Amino acid sequence: MPVLTRPDIQLFLDYLKFEKRYSLHTVISYETDLAAFFDFLDDKFGKLPLKDISHNFVRSWLADLKEKGLVSKSINRKISSLRSFFKYHLRTGNLEATPMSKVIAPKLNKRLPVFVKEAETKQLLETLKESTEDWKTLNAKMLIVLFYSTGMRLSELINMREKQFDAGRSQIKVLGKGNKERIIPLSREVIKNIEDYRHLKKKEFARKDSKGEKTDNVLLVTEKGRKLYPKYAYLLVKKYLAGAGTLDKKSPHVLRHTFATHLMNGGADLNAVKELLGHSSLASTQVYTHNSIEKLKNVHKKAHPKA
Numbered sequence: 001m002p003v004l005t006r007p008d009i010q011l012f013l014d015y016l017k018f019e020k021r022y023s024l025h026t027v028i029s030y031e032t033d034l035a036a037f038f039d040f041l042d043d044k045f046g047k048l049p050l051k052d053i054s055h056n057f058v059r060s061w062l063a064d065l066k067e068k069g070l071v072s073k074s075i076n077r078k079i080s081s082l083r084s085f086f087k088y089h090l091r092t093g094n095l096e097a098t099p100m101s102k103v104i105a106p107k108l109n110k111r112l113p114v115f116v117k118e119a120e121t122k123q124l125l126e127t128l129k130e131s132t133e134d135w136k137t138l139n140a141k142m143l144i145v146l147f148y149s150t151g152m153r154l155s156e157l158i159n160m161r162e163k164q165f166d167a168g169r170s171q172i173k174v175l176g177k178g179n180k181e182r183i184i185p186l187s188r189e190v191i192k193n194i195e196d197y198r199h200l201k202k203k204e205f206a207r208k209d210s211k212g213e214k215t216d217n218v219l220l221v222t223e224k225g226r227k228l229y230p231k232y233a234y235l236l237v238k239k240y241l242a243g244a245g246t247l248d249k250k251s252p253h254v255l256r257h258t259f260a261t262h263l264m265n266g267g268a269d270l271n272a273v274k275e276l277l278g279h280s281s282l283a284s285t286q287v288y289t290h291n292s293i294e295k296l297k298n299v300h301k302k303a304h305p306k307a
Contacts, residue, residue, distance in 0.1 A: 008050050009034050012088050021179050025155070033081035037061055050095060055102035058082060062103070072106040079105050113257035113287060114249045116241070118265075121148060121258060124244045135223030140236045142197055142220055147237070147252050150174070150184045151259035151277050154252045158228040160219040162198070167191050176278035184276055194219075201225075260288045 013031055016022045022030075040061045041048055048057070065075055079100070086098040116124065125148075128141040146157055156174050164173040170191060174182050186194075197220075205225035218227045234251060241250035256277070263273050274285040 006038060008089060008094065009038070009085075011092075012085050015088055023155075023177070026177070029077075030081050030084070033078045034085060037078070037082060040064060050089060053099055055099040058099050058103050066106075072108050076105045076108065079103060113261065114247055114254050115258040115261040116244050116247065116254065118262060120244045121262070124240060127243070128240065136236065138197065138200070139220065139222070139228070139233075140240050142193065143233055143237055143252070144240060144255060145190060145193055147255035148259055149186065149190045151256050152184075153256065153278075154230055154233060156278075157252075158220065158230060158233055161217055162219055163217075165194055165219060167195060174278065177280070180278065182275060182278050257288075260285070264288045 009031075012034075013027060016027050016030060037058075041053070041057060044060065045057065062075060062079070065078070082103075083098075083100045086095065086100050089095045090098050124144065128137070128144060131137050131141075133141070143157070146152065150157075150172065152160075152174055153176070156176060159175070160172075164175070166172065170186050170188070171183050172186055174184055176182060201221060205221060220228045222228060222232060237252045237255065238250045241247060241254060247254060260273055260277055263276070264270070270282065270285055270289065273288065274282055277285060279285050
């Protein structure tokens with residue numbers, strides 16, 4: 001693998017790990033993209049020094065990816081990986097120019113986020129409230145309530161620690177991408193749900209550890225007292241979203257979209273929604289304004305005599 005033989009790649013990955021403090025998942029994504037790029041170069045053009053890699057070589061790789069059926073969104077992610085890689089070497093003096101300056105990313109088709117309608121969300125929460133509370137149902141309730149009430153990402157919620165929850169201040173501290181912290185307020189009802197869950201967890205799993213980790217440290221656990229893992233959470237949420245309207249997608253991220261969309265439809269400030277979601281730029285949040293605009297169009301069409 002090129003990653004093992006090219007010091008320029010390893011230097012960049014070390015920079016991401018130790019200076020930028022990116023998550024292991026993010027570093028692996030960069031590593032995978034760079035490995036694929038340099039594998040392509042080695043196969044088609046032989047081993048090239050960093051300074052000899054021009055925009056034409058990059059374009060050849062992107063054209064190859066396009067021919068293999070890779071969608072524009074995935075290609076843009078790989079372009080982003082290469083931009084960061086060459087920018088790092090430009091900044092550290094290993095390059096005098098970046099080949100990415102002449103590479104244009106393909107346009108993306110704008111797709112509105114999939115979300116659950118307000119009436120259907122209310123019905124879903126009522127269904128969970130009335131159901132028998134075995135541990136799986138209890139976890140489904142906690143996952144759906146917290147995803148919808150906070151807009152957290154899946155990784156953020158399953159890694160949530162007890163100490164991040166502050167009932168006295170009615171808030172929860174979230175550790176997001178790039179280890180950036182943000183504070184999300186909680187309603188009294190959500191606080192009660194968390195407190196009840198913690199009480200039951202302590203009662204049932206007080207002396208049980210999972211892989212050397214005490215369950216008291218982790219907010220949410222499985223019915224075996226172990227820390228929640230992504231697939232467990234994903235499948236539980238998917239199961240209950242299947243009964244919430246006719247959604248194209250059924251995942252925890254749909255509830256994050258629902259959180260943001262309902263806030264925007266309720267008149268929330270765009271910058272406030274950006275902070276709650278933990279977005280690094282406003283552009284990422286602006287996609288939720290489209291749903292608000294569509295709602296206004298429908299109101300206008302129904303209410304205005306000249307519409």
